Amino acid sequence: MDKVMRMSSEKGVVIFTKSSCCLCYAVQILFRDLRVQPTIHEIDNDPDCREIEKALVRLGCANAVPAVFVSGKLVGSTNDVMSLHLSGSLVPLIKPYQSFLN
Amino acid sequence: MNSTSTHFVPPRRVGIYEPLHQMGMWGDSFKSNITNGNMNTPSHIIIPNNQKLDNNLSEDTSHGTAGTPHMFDQEASTSRNPDKIQRRLAQNREAARKSRLRKKAYVQQLETSRLKLIQLEQELDRARQQGFYVGNGIDTNPLGFSETMNPGIAAFEMEYGHWVEEQNRQICELRTVLHGHVNDIELRMLVENAMKHYFELFKMKSTAAKADVFFVMSGMWKTSAERFFIWIGGFRPSDLLKVLLPHFDVLTDQQILDVCSLRQSCQQAEDALTQGMEKLQHTLADCVAAGQLGEGSYIPQVNSAMERLEALVSFVNQADHLRHETLQQMYRILTMRQAARGLLALGEYFQRLRALSSSWATRHREPT
Numbered sequence: 001m002d003k004v005m006r007m008s009s010e011k012g013v014v015i016f017t018k019s020s021c022c023l024c025y026a027v028q029i030l031f032r033d034l035r036v037q038p039t040i041h042e043i044d045n046d047p048d049c050r051e052i053e054k055a056l057v058r059l060g061c062a063n064a065v066p067a068v069f070v071s072g073k074l075v076g077s078t079n080d081v082m083s084l085h086l087s088g089s090l091v092p093l094i095k096p097y098q099s100f101l102n
Numbered sequence: 103m104n105s106t107s108t109h110f111v112p113p114r115r116v117g118i119y120e121p122l123h124q125m126g127m128w129g130d131s132f133k134s135n136i137t138n139g140n141m142n143t144p145s146h147i148i149i150p151n152n153q154k155l156d157n158n159l160s161e162d163t164s165h166g167t168a169g170t171p172h173m174f175d176q177e178a179s180t181s182r183n184p185d186k187i188q189r190r191l192a193q194n195r196e197a198a199r200k201s202r203l204r205k206k207a208y209v210q211q212l213e214t215s216r217l218k219l220i221q222l223e224q225e226l227d228r229a230r231q232q233g234f235y236v237g238n239g240i241d242t243n244p245l246g247f248s249e250t251m252n253p254g255i256a257a258f259e260m261e262y263g264h265w266v267e268e269q270n271r272q273i274c275e276l277r278t279v280l281h282g283h284v285n286d287i288e289l290r291m292l293v294e295n296a297m298k299h300y301f302e303l304f305k306m307k308s309t310a311a312k313a314d315v316f317f318v319m320s321g322m323w324k325t326s327a328e329r330f331f332i333w334i335g336g337f338r339p340s341d342l343l344k345v346l347l348p349h350f351d352v353l354t355d356q357q358i359l360d361v362c363s364l365r366q367s368c369q370q371a372e373d374a375l376t377q378g379m380e381k382l383q384h385t386l387a388d389c390v391a392a393g394q395l396g397e398g399s400y401i402p403q404v405n406s407a408m409e410r411l412e413a414l415v416s417f418v419n420q421a422d423h424l425r426h427e428t429l430q431q432m433y434r435i436l437t438m439r440q441a442a443r444g445l446l447a448l449g450e451y452f453q454r455l456r457a458l459s460s461s462w463a464t465r466h467r468e469p470t
Contacts, residue, residue, distance in 0.1 A: 020409065022385070023416055026378025033370050063416070078416075079423055085367045086427040087434075088360075 001055035003048060009072040012097040013038035016056060016067040019045065023078050024066040030081065034091065035098045038068075070094060254313025261306055262323050265299070272296050273449040276442055289438050296445040300429055304422040307335065315414045325459030328452065334379060334421035337452075339368045339428040345451045346432065346444045360435045368428055375424065379417055386410045 008014050013031055015038045017024035031038045043052045043065065056064040061077045068075040070093050075081060084090040091098075276292060311318040321332040331337060343365055353361065386407060393402035401407055433441050 020385070020406075022378045022382040022410075022413055023420060025381050026374045026420075029377045030370060030374035033374065078420055082371050082420070082424055083427050085371055086364065086424075086431050088363050088367065090367075 001051055004052055004055040004059075007041055008067075008069040008074070010039055012036070012070075013094060014041065014069040015039070016041050016043055016052065016065050018043060018065045021065050027066045027068065027078055027081055030085070031094070034094060035100070036094050037097075037099065071096075252314050252317075254310060255317050258306060258310035258313070259323055262303075265303055265306070269299060269449060270453070272299060273446060273453065276446040276449070280439075280442055280446060286438065289442055293433070293438055293441045293445060296442075296449075297429060297433060301426060304426055307422055308419055311335070311415050311418045315411070315418060318418055319414060325456045326462065327455045327459040331455075333372075334375065335418040336421060336425055338372060339424050340365070340372055342425070342428055342448065343368060343432070345448055349443050349447045350436070350440050357435055364428070364431050364435065368424070371424055375417065375421060382410060382413055382417065 004016075007016075013036050015024070015027060015031070017028070017040055019042050028038065028040065043049050046052060053064040056067045059067070059074055061067045061074075063077060066077060066081075068077070068081055075084065075093070081090065084093070272292070272295065276296065279289065279292060307318050317323070318335045321329045321335060324332070328337075331341065343361075347361065389403045389407040389410060390401060432444060436444060
């Protein structure tokens with residue numbers, strides 16, 4: 001879907017969320033702890049919510065949200081983010097976007 | 103106690119032998135009354151003087167009164183067999199008395215059983231409060247533990263029992279093997295089996311969470327001391343590392359770096375999930391409290407509240423995923439022998455927690 005492609009290819013870390021989703025919130029907290037300011041798209045406030053959801057599911061995110069993109073590439077959902085982080089592979093991915101302010 | 107037929111107890115067992123004996127004596131004195139020619143005094147024959155034997159006097163009296171005049175008529179006509187008739191009547195009365203005593207004994211037994219049942223239920227409540235999870239069907243607690251009626255949960259509890267048995271067996275094996283000499287292939291197999299065993303538990307929990315997420319969340323299947331440390335339905339991944347790390351004597355520099363990195367990322371992931379859970383609690387509380395309070399227990403936003411609760415299942419799964427990944431990373435960082443030591447330490451740690459729960463629960467039973 002074009003909108004999703006456009007939104008996800010924005011610079012840095014992009015996360016699709018829903019305002020009622022607390023796992024999405026957890027993922028945001030994690031990136032904040034890693035000194036990254038992700039771009040958040042709350043899709044339930046978007047008129048094209050259903051379309052975006054379907055597109056995200058098609059891309060591989062079973063629950064649609066949270067869907068994390070880094071540098072335009074899909075990283076995945078909560079599971080993927082956690083696995084990457086514990087294996088030490090997440091930080092190298094987001095390094096260009098880490099700020100040194102807290 | 104459904105059918106009287108199955109619960110009849112012969113009088114002897116409930117200790118009413120004495121009353122029967124006394125009754126026998128009464129029968130004897132009756133006979134002696136007859137031979138002394140006291141037949142014309144109905145009071146001796148009909149009404150028993152021994153009050154404590156019989157609480158159904160009215161029943162007895164009516165039979166006796168009805169029978170007496172007839173007996174005397176017969177007596178007048180057949181003076182040939184007075185003894186036989188008297189004996190038969192005495193036997194009838196004895197049988198009736200025996201029957202009443204049996205009935206009384208049965209009722210007493212029912213009363214005793216009822217008291218015992220109440221006592222057992224009280225003990226059960228006490229045991230639960232002390233932290234023993236007592237899973238059975240005779241539950242009257244309306245608030246919780248209805249999960250024992252949930253087939254998904256009942257199945258999980260049974261499987262978990264087997265899981266613990268297998269866990270104990272594996273721990274024994276690891277201990278034996280590490281004290282002796284073991285070849286690499288066997289060691290690898292033991293370690294991988296132990297890892298798979300934990301992963302099996304996470305799968306079981308995922309299924310159980312769909313049946314009753316609160317049951318899994320609060321660690322109801324665990325012993326009390328284990329439950330004390332519960333974090334989203336299981337042990338904290340960071341605790342796992344804390345338990346394991348002291349057991350590795352020599353770590354390479356790379357291992358030390360990797361372990362530090364894992365400790366930090368594990369803690370960050372754990373914190374993120376904890377905050378997500380807190381947000382879930384806040385939004386659920388807001389949901390339940392929304393609208394006018396004081397107008398009954400109807401929840402205006404019940405659908406929204408139910409949606410929040412659905413999210414709990416995802417959290418439990420996510421927490422188990424974190425445990426899974428932590429174990430996986432430790433396996434990657436350590437040597438096979440170190441991994442075996444680590445799994446042994448972890449297994450023994452949980453065994454100790456279970457033993458602690460037992461000791462705690464039974465501490466009141468020690469004689470003082």
